[in-house]
Amino acid sequence: MNISRAGDLAMIVGEDQRPFIVRLETEGDWQTHRGVIRHKELLGLPWGTIVRTHLGYRYYLLEPSLHDLLLFIRRKSQIIFPKDIGYILLRLSVGPGKTVIEAGTGSGALTTALAWAVGAEGSVISYDRRADMQELARANLGRVGLDSRVTFALGDVAEGFRETDVDAIFLDLHNPHELLPQVKRSLKSGGAFGAIVPTANQVSSLLAALRDNGFGFLEALEIFLRYYKTVPERLRPVDRMVAHTGYLVFARAMLPDQAEPIPTGEADSEEPEIRE
DSSP states (O other): OOBOOTTOEEEEEETTOOEEEEEOOSSOEEEETTEEEEGGGTTTOBTTEEEEOTTOOEEEEEOOOHHHHHHTOOOSSOOOOHHHHHHHHHHTTOOTTOEEEEEOOTTSHHHHHHHHHHOTTOEEEEEESOHHHHHHHHHHHHHTTOGGGEEEEESOGGGOOSOOSEEEEEEOSSOGGGSHHHHHHHEEEEEEEEEEESSHHHHHHHHHHHHHTTEEEEEEEOOOBOOBOOOGGGOOBOSOOBOOSOEEEEEEEOOSSOSSOOOOOTTTTSOOOOOO
């Protein structure tokens, strides 16, 4: 049975749906304005158990998902939202054993997801110019036990990446269009590139630079997320939605001096043909 243990991160959710993420300990209390729960009372319980404070208030004990960990990460800056991170992982083909570079680190939300996806045999290299941001990200990675999969590199990526032949590179910087020569030198042939930028002007600059630097299969998009009220008798969208958080741009590093024109991705909206 999947049960809670000392050292685990747990998500404790009240009847008001407000979640708290805490690390379970062998001693001590978890205190709220609705009462106290002793940590030892939470150990050894199956995830999904209802627990009560000494005042009788009901909470649910849940194992936090990656989505939960990212939403409640400690932050000093805006994070990349889970709705975007999921697609980033797919488009960069991030999986067990892969080597991935990101810049900049920020508070470490994408870093956490990348480290989760590459597995114990993979590697994430995270560049940032600010030591304080990397210290926060390092603490966030350590909190979920993924810090051993990440190498933090302090410096300006305009000077280039130290690594070569990596599987994928993702940039969360204001000037990705100026950094493509450095990206191209570090990506393996056919490797995946991605970036997130807040304005359409930056998308235009990046697409032009990708074409000029020998990247192919360009893709630009944004992702919207709309929740529904989970009442079967009155099913309808909630009043607010997670709309524009950033433009995503993806491409592939192509071999230099190809005789044929590099695909631009203009036909990407068509359904792919699959043959057995």
